[in-house]
Amino acid sequence: MKKDLPGMKVVPVEQKSAAEHVRTQLIELIESRHFAVDDRLPSEAELAASFGVSRSVIREALHSLNALGLTKSYAGKGTFVAATRVQSHLLSGQYLPSQLNEVRRYLEVPAARLAAERRTQEDLDGLAELVAAFDDNDDPAERNKIDARFHIAIAQATGNPLFSRLVEDLRAVLQDQALAVSASPGRAAQARAEHRAIYEAIKDGDAEMAALAMRRHLQAVVATSAALTDS
Incomplete structure (x- = not known):
């Protein structure tokens, strides 16, 4: 069941290519400054509930954000915004x-x-x-x-x-x-x-x-x- 996070509007996606859609929306949220540098992103469970997808889909999208340099993940602490723009x-x-x-x-x-x-x-x-x-x-x-x-x-x-x-x-x-x-x-x-x-x-x-x-x-x-x- 879809669950909106306070102050955060997201669009539920279909399971097919879900990680790609989640990644794109998270990039938009970061680049629009909804999340600032050093902000902690919602947990995998919260993001999964909000987007209406599985935690494995969220995990795949977060791996991509880390690789792009937008976020950094720390074991036991969560994922934090590292930059607000994807740099070439x-x-x-x-x-x-x-x-x-x-x-x-x-x-x-x-x-x-x-x-x-x-x-x-x-x-x-x-x-x-x-x-x-x-x-x-x-x-x-x-x-x-x-x-x-x-x-x-x-x-x-x-x-x-x-x-x-x-x-x-x-x-x-x-x-x-x-x-x-x-x-x-x-x-x-x-x-x-x-x-x-x-x-x-x-x-x-x-x-x-x-x-x-x-x-x-x-x-x-x-x-x-x-x-x-x-x-």
Whole structure:
């Protein structure tokens, strides 16, 4: 049953894409100064009752706000407002998103193609483990670490150590952007499917399909990043 919080107007949402709707409304409440910096947000239970969704939906939305730098959560204390605007530098560090995306496209798509042509059984075993680990993890920060290892493992499968070195360095630059994307509501399920498509193409030795699957994966990351900065 919906329960309005004192002085707080929210719109109940449908279960489908609920976390995305909750995230958007919470961002609007923070950016409109309904909640000021250092204010404590209502508890997960209160937010769930107000929005008419489950606590897991609220938790997913709060993970996204934390990744965007709008809030900070403390065990046993709750979630507090850390900023009232989403800053683009939180997603890309000192580089523009377009610059990062361009480098990824010209580095990781060819790497996926070469990985399909040159991978060893050891490479495939390692990639399979990372795909399974990503599938089984619900924590955005942990998924982000596994995602980095997955992309680095693909670069290693090319057999050219420069690919793995460059991708590893690139992931360090991408850390903030990647975490924000990983925490975006609904992104986990999409990324799981995209990772598996890349892995299957590499396993099958299909170079063109591996490149296509990686290109589609990176395009989805770009779309999610754009949606976050436009929120």
